Amino acid sequence: MNICFSQDSIQTKKIYSLQDLEKGIDLKKDWKSKIGANSSWKETDFNDDEWKPQTAVFFNLNDSAYKGEIWFRQKIQVDSTLVNVPISLLVFSKANAGVYLNGLYLGSFGKVDEKTKEFKNQPVTFIFSKPGEHVFAVHYKDVLHNQKLSVFQPKGFKFSLVTVDNYSEKADLNNYLWLAITAIGFIFITLGVIHLMLFGFYRKFIANLFFGIFNFCSGLSILLGYAPMLHSGIDGIQFTELNNPTSITFSLIGSLAISTTVNFLFSKNKLRLIILSACVGIALFLMYVVSMDFSFVGSVFTTLLLFEAIIIVLIATINKKPGSKIIAFGLICSFGFAILLGMFVGILYATQTMNAILLSILIILGTFSFFSIPFAMSAFLASNFAAVSRKLNQQLKEVKQLSAQTLKQQQEHKGLLENKMSFLETEVKERTKEIEIQKQEIEKQQTELLSEKQKSEDLLLNILPKDIADELKESGESKVKQFSSVSILFSDFTNLDSVSQRLNSQELLDELNHCFQAFDHITTKHQIEKIKTISYSYMAVSGLPLVNDNHAKKMIEVALEMCDFITAYQEERKKADKPYFEIKIGINSGEVVAGIVGIKKFAYDIWGDAVNTAARMKARSENGKINVGHTTYELAKSYFNFSYRGELEIKGKGLAKMYFVETKTN
Structure with a gap:
């Protein structure tokens, strides 16, 4: 809403001086207003003779053209005592009141930000650069004009000029x-x-x-x-x-x-x-x-x-x-x-x-x-x-009298009570001893139960993620969940035939267990969810069941640490002249569905095209290398250095861009 007020040029205008400013110049009246939103109405030379007189504070504008914006204008005269004197402009408004002096913007007051309930009422300091006539223009915008408010609720603003010291006071x-x-x-x-x-x-x-x-x-x-x-x-x-x-x-x-x-x-x-x-x-x-x-x-x-x-x-x-x-x-x-x-x-x-x-x-x-x-x-x-207190004091006196009368009777019963108490104390000691024995047996049983419960908890958490295990314990089932972006890792030992020829079954199993245990420690350290081992392959996923925006970065860090472990493992086996595993790793990122199915032998697993593509990435990888797809590359390219392998054929997918992870970026 824009309203502009201007002082009637026919009336004799008051000339304000420094003495008036020290008392406070309150401009309530002598404004002129016009409904609209024309920014040129703030200019000094604008002719406002046809504008209607209006007070700064008003109640209702019975005008259908009023859409919440109105301009106010007023011309004032100042003498030379007010030239170059710092003046505090105080404007109080429930709406947004933008103030201009001689066409120049001084500041906004009231509800400046429509999104908040705060009101700006801090003063603005300015000076008159010359004596004579000056024009104040107020751009009044009321965003609540369409709301049903009380008829007693005023609109408009309060406009006053004071010295800086008076404002502080x-x-x-x-x-x-x-x-x-x-x-x-x-x-x-x-x-x-x-x-x-x-x-x-x-x-x-x-x-x-x-x-x-x-x-x-x-x-x-x-x-x-x-x-x-x-x-x-x-x-x-x-x-x-x-x-x-x-x-x-x-x-x-x-x-x-x-x-x-x-x-x-x-x-x-x-x-x-x-x-x-x-x-x-x-x-x-x-x-x-x-x-x-x-x-x-x-x-x-x-x-x-x-x-x-x-x-x-x-x-x-x-x-x-x-x-x-x-x-x-x-x-x-x-x-x-x-x-x-x-x-x-x-x-x-x-x-x-x-x-x-x-x-x-x-x-x-x-x-x-x-x-x-x-x-x-x-x-x-x-x-x-006080009356209650007096009454209580009187009752207290009566109680004391009754106490004196009953004291003798109590002494007579004291002997009988002492004998009875001696007997009861003996009974209590015997019962206490029996209860203590029962208590020790119960505590032992509770300790055993807690130990067995903890073993069950640890076994369940070793099979399933904690959130899924908690869900199963509460409801007896777990709902399948969809995750829009995760990273899947597949690793594979590539030279099992040559290794198995030199090791018996137990030795081969021990070596696999040694490597997979190391992989388990690495994934646990990085909060990566191990899914399963399939024959000689290891499968893990980053970004579920707890969502993690950096899942690709964390998964590549896990893969690098796996490669570091295998390199150190190979050096040890070489020194002992024993066979060792070669490893290749593939990673892909994308959307998956995760959960458990069936009612027996619960196993947490993931499904989706991204899982199949990750397996293809592993298949197209090389010994000692980490092969990633284009989606994973885009998510982690700012953290690692990659070498582009070009577009390679993968089963069931056609051509796909692939990259080898080289090193971390500095």
Whole structure:
């Protein structure tokens, strides 16, 4: 939305001086506006004589052309005392307000970023380069103009100029006021905690529960309703925000709580409580479901609840019920200060005036209104607990008298009890000894059971991945899962015929076991999942069951370490003049399906075209070499040096690009 305001050139324009700036120049009126989004409207020489007069703060624009953007323009006159003087520009807005001076962009204020809830209200410092006429233009964009907001919710912005020192003083004052009202809120929260703890210690006195809720609601009304509003700066406070839905909601619930407290103490009329609770529910429904325009209903019900509580207490006072005078005094004071506060807010709303002094008066009236009830209720509860304490002291005296009377009887029974206890102690020792023996036997059985369980766990984890094993233990089955990108390794010993001729079956098996155990240690170290050994081949996969984006890199590192092991193994066998294995490795990357099938002899396996291609890569590899496909090369080419082998024929696939892994890159 673009609105531009311009001052009427026919009127006599005020010439602002440094003295005016030190007091604060507040540009509320004398703006001109036009609906639209024309960037040329910010220029100094633009003719805005046909624009309509408009205040900076407005409620509704009954214009169908309004689509959320509007420009404001205003011309002001400054004398030579303001030339080259640093000036702080303060703009407070709920929408995005971009400000221009003489066509030059100064900054944006309010809801600058539509994706966040934060508002920018930091000042922008500028100077007037010459005396005379200057033009301010404001590009106002309201992204929430289509949303259904309260008719009492104002639009527009507050626009003022102050000295840099005055802004610092305002910021310090705002921080002090924010700290003060926040401290008041936490005091109420603390009172709420105290009374809820008292209720926890003594559940029969339910007044502590409702009075604790009242204090909690009062504290939340301040901390969530008024403190955030004040934290953005007193100059940016809209008077309708003083009656914000958060504060009204907690005030309404708090008023119901104090009414319930008074009803519990002096009336105990359940029907009245049900009716009042229903009224509160209706008010909240109207506010949050129908429209926030009904927020005044919450304020009215809050007043009626306090008034109802005052009437109950006054009747109790007439009937001379204990403590009723103290609570009556607190409620009347709170209600009176609330009325004064409402009248004062109404006057300020009508005059649209706000400053630190007026805000301080509002805080003082609100504090007295809030604290009158807790003070009176705390005094009542203190007197009530004092009466309870006196009653307990009297009962304690009576107990002491009864204790003296029964002491003699107890001494007579003491001898009998001592004899009985001696007998029981002997019985207890014997039973304890028997129980200790039983305990030792049970602990031994538990230790054996735990040992057997651990063996079963280790055996299962040796067969299946941990996630699959856990799934089987929980549900008795494991679902097949699809993995979009993993790397599969196949290794094969190529000279088994020549080796087997020189070794017997046991020696051959020992050599295979020695190599495969080493491969198992390597894959475990790199968190690679071993799938199985097929005759003299070893199969492993990287990237499942736990997904790993670097699966190709890790798998090649495993393959290199396997080759290093085989090289060292070959050197040892050569020195001993014994036969040794030659190895070739193939790796491919791609999509697979993994899981277990069947109900007997569970085995975790993988399937897919990528698995078949990995086997083909192994087949086309050479002794001591790691042959990888093009997919694996693309994933790992930044980590290793490769030699391109060209496009080679593979069974069932046709031509495929292949690479030998050489070394790691630096």
